Amino acid sequence: MIGITNLSKSYGPQTLFEDVTLQLNAGSRYGLVGANGSGKTTFLKILTGAEPASGGEITFPKHARIGVLRQDRFESDDQLILDVAMMGDELVHRALAEQDALADDGDPDPERIAEIDEILRAHDGYTLESRAAQVLMGLGIPEKAIRMPVRTLSGGYKLRVLLAQVLVSRPDALFLDEPTNHLDILSIRWLERFLNAYRGCAVVISHDQRFLNTVATHILDVDYATVIEYPGNYADFVELKLATRERKETEIRRVQK
Secondary structure: OEEEEEEEEEEOOEEEEEEEEEEEOOOOEEEEEEOOOOOHHHHHHHHHOOOOOOEEEEEOOOOOOEEEOOOOOOOOOOOEHHHHHHOOOHHHHHHHHHHHHHHHOOOOOHHHHHHHHHHHHHOOHHHHHHHHHHHHHHOOOOHHHOOOEHHHOOHHHHHHHHHHHHHHOOOOEEEEEOOOOOOOHHHHHHHHHHHHHOOOEEEEEOOOHHHHHHHOOEEEEEEOOEEEEEEOOHHHHHHHHHHHHHHHHHHHHHHHO
16 A cells, blocks of 8 residues: 655654655554654654655555645635635536536536536545535534634634544545544544544554554554564553563663673
8 A cells, every 4th residue: 555665754864764665555544653752743744745755666556546644734714613614525526516506607617517527426526515414424513514604613623523524525545643642531432433434544543542552453663763563452562562671671781791
C-alpha cells in the first residue's frame, strides 16, 4: 500500500530518523509512538505530503485517496455541520452540488444530468448525507444539531466535525494525529469500532494506550534515529521492546567482558 524507502529527516545537525524502509499495508492499523520531540509528528507530516523529507522515497498506489485530519477545512463558520462532513467525499459532494445547480437551471443539459447520475450511482453518492450524519452522531454530535451552523459548536466539537469529514471521505490511507482529543468515552469507543472495521491503511498518533491496544495491529516506534515496526498492539510493543533492549544490553556486557 505505502512503500517507504531509505527515508530520512534532519534539521541541520539534528537527525530525527534516517534509512527508514517500511511497507505499510492495507488492512493494517499502525500506532505511531515515540518520546516528545522524537519526530513522530514530522514522520506523519512527511507521509501526508505536508512536509518534505531530507532523503528517501514514499510511494502510494496510483489514484489512492488520502485522508488526513486538518485544522483548516472550514470555509466559514456559517456552513452547516452536515455539509462540512459531506465535503469529505469531494467527488460526490461536487456532483451533488452540480446536480442541484442543474435542477435550478431553466434549460439543463440532459447528457450532463445523466453523467452526474452515473457518477453518484457508481460512488454510492445518494447515501452521502445519511453516511455523514451517522459519523457525526457516532462522534457525539446530536442529530438535532447536525443541520445547524458550525459556529454553534465549541472548539472541541468543531474538531469532531473535521474528524467526521476525514472519515466520510472513505480514504485508502488514513492519517490521524491524536484523534481521541476532545472525544468523550462513548465517541472514543465508536471511533475504535470504526477503525477496527476500516479496510484501508491507517497510521495513528495517540498517547491513549488503551486506544492503541484496541485498534493497532502494528506499532511504529520512532527511536534511536529510526522508525522500527513491531507486530501487535501497544502492550505487545512494550513487551517486545523491553526484550529487545535486554538482549542488546546482554550483548554489550558480553562484548565488554
